[in-house]
Amino acid sequence: MTSIVIVTAGLSDPSSTRLLADLLAAATARSLPQADVRVVELRPLAHALTDHLLTGFATGDLVDALEAVAQADAVIAVTPVFSASYSGLFKTFFDVLEQGALDGTPVLIAATAGTARHSLVLEHALRPLFSYLHAVVVPTGVFAATEDFAGDTLHGRVERAAGELAALVNARPATARLDQFDRDVVAMGSFEDLLNG
Amino acid sequence: MEYGIFTVGDVTTDPTTGRTPSEYERIKNTVALALKAEEIGLDVFATGEHHNAPFAAPANPPVLLAHIAAKTERIKLSTATTLITTNDPVRIAEDYAYLQHLAEGRMDLMLGRGNTGPVYPWFGRDIRDGISLAIENYALLHRLWREEDVDWEGKHRTPLQGFTSTPRPLDGTPPFVWHGSIRSPEIAEQAAYYGDGFFSNHIFWPAEHTARMIALYRTRFEHYGHGTAADAVVGLGGQVYLARNSQDAVKEFRPYFDQAPVYGHGPSLEEFTSATPLTVGSVAEAVEKTLGFKEYAGDYNRQLFLVDHAGLPLDTVLKQMDLLGEVVAELRRHGSPEALAVSTGSTTVG
DSSP states (O other), X not given: OOEEEEEEOOOSSSOHHHHHHHXXXXXXXXXXXTOEEEXXXXXXXXXXXXXXXXXXXXXTHHHHHHHHHHHOSEEEEEEEEETTEEOHHHHHHHHHSOTTTTTTOEEEEEEEESSGGGTTHIXXXXXXXXXXXXXXXXXXXXXXXXXXXXXXXXXXHHHHHHXXXXXXXXXXXXXXXXXXXXXXXXXXXXXXXXXXX | OEEEEEEOOBOOOOTTTOOOOOHHHHHHHHHHHHHHHHHTTOSEEEEOOOOSTTBOSOSSHHHHHHHHXXXXXXXXXEESOEETTTSOHHHHHHHHHHHHHHTTTOBOEEEEOOSOTTHHHHTTOOGGGHHHHHHHHXXXXXXXXXXXXXXXXXXXXXXXXXXXXXXXXXXXXOOOEEEEOSSOHHHHHHHHHHTOEEEEOGGGSOHHHHHHHHHHHHHHHHHTTSSOGGGSOEEEEEEEEEOSSHHHHHHHHHHHHHHOTTTTTSSOHHHHHHHSSEEEEOHHXXXXXXXXXXXXXXXXXXXXXXXXXXXXXXXXXXXXXXXXXXXXXHHHHHHSHHHHHHHTTOOOOO
16 A cells, blocks of 8 residues: 655644645545545644654654654645754754655645745755655745745645645655664675675 | 662762752762671672762772672672773772772672763773773783783784783683663674573663663574573662552652652653653562563563662662562562462472
């Protein structure tokens, strides 16, 4: 089963970030009807994320959330804009995600803000972050200012981005995902390799 | 099965009094701790090696251990850990062989890579070479204790020609070596390759990760022909704060926990004890939690407890040791052949 995980960092309830996440989820489900779509809200994980920064390991529901993202066939990442960038909570989640977890994973980036003047946040903050994490970032990112939720162009961009994400998922062979420990073991090679440096 | 304590000699302000021990006090307290460990019948005392504040752990553990050897009769002296990365393996070979003679063989050592990057350049090293240093330096150390007239050439130190380290190991038997690592499979592989011990100081980590490291070590130990996976020599860390009843233990330890250098200001004491091997509670609770380690480590060979960190004053730590003695007595009872026969439901024929 194809697994799509939506990571959303909205803080309020109702949250326009969650609203955008839901629009993207619905559009993706239409494009990939066989997919299992799961939403990971970061707000309830905020304490566990801070603990992870301090202790180096995940606890409680965060274990499951990190595992779901690492095993996902595609990720939709949605953040509110805080001080001209992604929110700290959003970044913390991807800071504690194990190395290599998004290698080659198609990722759709999206952001919300009170004003359209932040729209390039997708290009100067989110896209470089996910490129660094070796994800395959969907060409169309979706930015929604408050006014966009009342306009008639957001829907088209959501459909287009979801379609591009679906195309990447369909083009990608399904392979078993190794976690960090298994990747480390594979990368280690034989002890003779280690001895020979 | 061996039981003992390990210390990293941190000089930490007692958060309940604001008092910070001097280095002199901390060092003398460490000796007192070792003597107490022998008094209550523990098998092992192990010291860390650090070169950075807040640690007054010896920069050269054999100095401390030789001193303790002279003041004790039974207890085995060890390290947790000796830095295989930043020490010259020639010095390790000679210092620990010398200790082995002074201690009448009552010693072994655990190799580790250290706790922080800045230490490496103090000794002319680079943390990016950490694994490579651990592998190469030990390959040399292993030969120095087993061969004379050693010719050697590696990446990390000057070549040796016809070198014989002195003194030779006592009775020609090299000290037993453990390799300690929390998360590097290379070190589990190294321990397996040589048929040495593997120690997982899992006290700040969830069990699932530790289980995989130990399983890797056991599988590879068998692969390299040193025996079955069950024969592999495994050691585990542990951390306890004990009182006659749980509520007192929690009440007494919470201020230390909340300010502790490693996990303070993060998860609550309750969250941390449920996720890691830390026990804050009664003797019975510590026994139960420690017995649970077998579920993911299998039957193992050495259990070391941390009891003296986070600014706990000496008198508190010595009282902790008395309670730890009760924990260990109970653990030994559970591990005895009679207890195993009862727990597996088998009957003794005789």
